[in-house]
Amino acid sequence: MIVTTSTLFKHAYGKYAIGAYNINNVEQTMGLFQGNVQSKAPFIVQLSKGARSYTHKLMLEAMMTAADQIFPDAIFAVHLDHGDEATCMDCIKSGVYSSVMIDASHEPFEKNVETTKRVVDEAHARGLVVEAELGVLKGVEEDVSADEHIYTKPAEAEEFVKLTGVDSLACAIGTSHGAFKFKGDQKLRFDILAEIQRRIPGCPLVMHGSSSVPQDEVARINAAGGNLKGAVGVDASQFLGAAKLGVTKINIDTDGRLVWCRVHREFFRDKPEKFDLRDPGKIFIPEYAKFIAAKNVLLGSAGQLDACRAAIMAEESCCNCACKCDCK
Numbered sequence: 001m002i003v004t005t006s007t008l009f010k011h012a013y014g015k016y017a018i019g020a021y022n023i024n025n026v027e028q029t030m031g032l033f034q035g036n037v038q039s040k041a042p043f044i045v046q047l048s049k050g051a052r053s054y055t056h057k058l059m060l061e062a063m064m065t066a067a068d069q070i071f072p073d074a075i076f077a078v079h080l081d082h083g084d085e086a087t088c089m090d091c092i093k094s095g096v097y098s099s100v101m102i103d104a105s106h107e108p109f110e111k112n113v114e115t116t117k118r119v120v121d122e123a124h125a126r127g128l129v130v131e132a133e134l135g136v137l138k139g140v141e142e143d144v145s146a147d148e149h150i151y152t153k154p155a156e157a158e159e160f161v162k163l164t165g166v167d168s169l170a171c172a173i174g175t176s177h178g179a180f181k182f183k184g185d186q187k188l189r190f191d192i193l194a195e196i197q198r199r200i201p202g203c204p205l206v207m208h209g210s211s212s213v214p215q216d217e218v219a220r221i222n223a224a225g226g227n228l229k230g231a232v233g234v235d236a237s238q239f240l241g242a243a244k245l246g247v248t249k250i251n252i253d254t255d256g257r258l259v260w261c262r263v264h265r266e267f268f269r270d271k272p273e274k275f276d277l278r279d280p281g282k283i284f285i286p287e288y289a290k291f292i293a294a295k296n297v298l299l300g301s302a303g304q305l306d307a308c309r310a311a312i313m314a315e316e317s318c319c320n321c322a323c324k325c326d327c328k
């Protein structure tokens with residue numbers, strides 16, 4: 001069942017975070033859906049601009065509708081990750097996406113507001129919801145790179161949400177994209193999250209750049225010929241603390257790429273005579289599913305599927321009239 005991210009956030013807010021996983025191909029799609037159904041978790045599939053051009057945007061959309069049929073128990077949102085305005089408008093019209101991210105965070109505040117508002121108006125008119133971003137993550141975000149974090153300013157966050165009517169807000173609190181997130185101790189600014197939650201209570205917040213870059217995974221990749229020295233990620237024991245402060249969506253891409261890299265490096269190291277792509281693919285799919293299921297436990301989303309479904313059904317059966325009946 002494809003639902004909006006807002007539908008998922010309503011059930012999760014203040015209790016747990018929904019995993020938002022980037023995928024690019026059919027093996028990831030199968031592993032992602034298997035892992036979420038096995039761990040009984042609602043989830044978000046993230047499709048980036050890069051993913052949409054890697055094969056073809058229609059291929060990804062077709063994979064989403066096929067997966068919806070193959071996994072009838074799954075409850076998920078189909079979300080554009082880090083979109084520009086044109087890509088957002090294209091996804092809004094696709095009939096497959098339920099949510100888009102407009103990322104104008106590198107623009108001045110006023111321009112970010114204007115662009116976001118245009119996307120929000122179009123999305124809401126067609127029943128979709130929108131994530132936007134304020135602040136800048138250090139490192140590379142799609143086509144733009146930054147040398148330093150520009151943390152989200154809570155007063156601006158409050159004004160931004162009021163002016164744009166956006167449904168969720170990505171905040172910069174010290175995470176970054178990729179496998180090399182921190183030099184020395186990691187410092188995440190939970191004080192900023194707390195202040196944003198105080199100013200805009202109930203507004204779903206998003207943490208990008210939240211892969212954990214497991215050290216055992218890095219060691220296995222390096223032992224199989226990789227060179228990822230100094231790779232380090234976010235401590236996953238922080239996820240539930242972030243969820244209590246209003247973070248309902250936690251973005252994970254890099255960790256999935258590491259699983260892919262480890263499986264394929266080890267496979268071809270150990271079986272140099274092999275060349276059939278399906279051989280490592282058959283290992284990767286269940287390994288990725290296992291990774292997703294374990295991540296959902298850390299996010300608190302594992303085991304929430306039935307309660308989430310019941311909440312959605314209750315909402316749908318409500319007549320929304322003013323009769324004060326018990327249908328809610």
Ligand code: G3H
Nearest residue numbers: 022048050051142177253
């Ligand atoms: O935030 C970026 C995501 O990790 C997507 O990465 O643009 O290489 O698909 P990508």
Ligand code: 13P
Nearest residue numbers: 178208209210211253254
């Ligand atoms: P990671 O690079 O930490 O996986 O972050 C992914 C992300 O934020 C996608 O938008």
Ligand code: ZN
Nearest residue numbers: 177208209251
């Ligand atoms: Zn991101």
